[in-house]
Amino acid sequence: MSSDTQAENALRIAGDFEATDFYPAPFPADVPAIPLEKISLSKLLNGDKPEAQRVFNICTSTGFFYLDMLDHATGRQTWRSACNVRRLGSDRFANTSMPDKLQYKPLGGVSVFDRGYIVRNAVQEGDPVEREFFNVPQSEFYGTKVEDGGLPNWLSQDEDAFKELLTCGNQIARTLLSVLEKQLQLPVGSFTKLHRLNDDSGDFVRVFRYAGARADPKDDLVGLPAHKDAMSVAILFTWLGGLQIPDPSAKIHGLDVEDKDWRWVRPEPGYAIVNLGDAMEIFTNKILKSGIHRVVKAPGEQRSHDRLSVIIATRPKNSSLMKAFEGPLIPVQEQNGRIMSSLEWGHSLIAGIRMREAEAAKRVTKM
Numbered sequence: 001m002s003s004d005t006q007a008e009n010a011l012r013i014a015g016d017f018e019a020t021d022f023y024p025a026p027f028p029a030d031v032p033a034i035p036l037e038k039i040s041l042s043k044l045l046n047g048d049k050p051e052a053q054r055v056f057n058i059c060t061s062t063g064f065f066y067l068d069m070l071d072h073a074t075g076r077q078t079w080r081s082a083c084n085v086r087r088l089g090s091d092r093f094a095n096t097s098m099p100d101k102l103q104y105k106p107l108g109g110v111s112v113f114d115r116g117y118i119v120r121n122a123v124q125e126g127d128p129v130e131r132e133f134f135n136v137p138q139s140e141f142y143g144t145k146v147e148d149g150g151l152p153n154w155l156s157q158d159e160d161a162f163k164e165l166l167t168c169g170n171q172i173a174r175t176l177l178s179v180l181e182k183q184l185q186l187p188v189g190s191f192t193k194l195h196r197l198n199d200d201s202g203d204f205v206r207v208f209r210y211a212g213a214r215a216d217p218k219d220d221l222v223g224l225p226a227h228k229d230a231m232s233v234a235i236l237f238t239w240l241g242g243l244q245i246p247d248p249s250a251k252i253h254g255l256d257v258e259d260k261d262w263r264w265v266r267p268e269p270g271y272a273i274v275n276l277g278d279a280m281e282i283f284t285n286k287i288l289k290s291g292i293h294r295v296v297k298a299p300g301e302q303r304s305h306d307r308l309s310v311i312i313a314t315r316p317k318n319s320s321l322m323k324a325f326e327g328p329l330i331p332v333q334e335q336n337g338r339i340m341s342s343l344e345w346g347h348s349l350i351a352g353i354r355m356r357e358a359e360a361a362k363r364v365t366k367m
């Protein structure tokens, strides 16, 4: 990293939120990182056409980009809010007993990811936690109240922080969706009206903790196996390396990516990492791309540190029909079979993810 970049990063870290402890060790210079493009939120909100075109080009190819959170008031509020949620999340993970954590249940048992606490231990019962996360659903704050018992004690005191982040995230996701619908020459509101904060949907805020590596690297599991997101837009905040995406030249079959083709995504202070999920592929008959990604242990000196990440997931409202829009740039889709609602689609996809995870866990993939 050049000293100019270092100085700029230091300023960005110090700039709006005191978060220097989120960066306990530098991201190494000698690992193959992918130079994702940086998009300006401020330009998008001001209707800048070249910036809109850049977003469209990215979303029709790799689907991943950095979004500058510090160049506009909405972004700054979101960044501050994500840092706040990261701090309180790490505190709650550390200071809540496992029985209390486990009482915060996913809806419908294990198959739905928009609510609850989920943990994976290293190898067997009693081993230290390898990976844990909790999701706070949109239904806590907006739309029809779901009778799910509400947030558990260890999270309810932070309700306002989650609500703020979810609200900011929705605004940013809708900004991106309005850019994309315009670039696709669809009627205004085609995508945005399916993603209103007050409609019932599976939106959520997720806080992840991946344990730092143990002394023996043989004990390290893949943090999160290769997958695509079951949502419309994912906005990720992360402070340590670990996220990887395939090189654009990689040959990909389904979710299979050869080891040599994975590239690191370097976390950049003050930027979110944004990607589209499968819903946008469905709405556009694959013109917009849902990016494959996975999470492994952080690289280099970061490896021994716990990695926290905060994700805002925006999904189509529950009643949306999961089929391609008609538009001049969207190939016509042959419709065979019943069209699922977003609610049904989410459940079916997430059940698939769980099944793949269970298979991967059985193979005990070593990194």
Ligand SMILES: O=C(O)CCC(=O)C(=O)O
Binding pocket: 206, 208, 224, 229, 236, 238, 242, 243, 293, 295, 309, 311
């Ligand atoms: O923690 C990360 O960096 C990514 C997590 C992720 O991909 C997900 O929750 O779907």
Ligand SMILES: [Fe+2]
Binding pocket: 227, 228, 229, 293
């Ligand atoms: Fe993901």
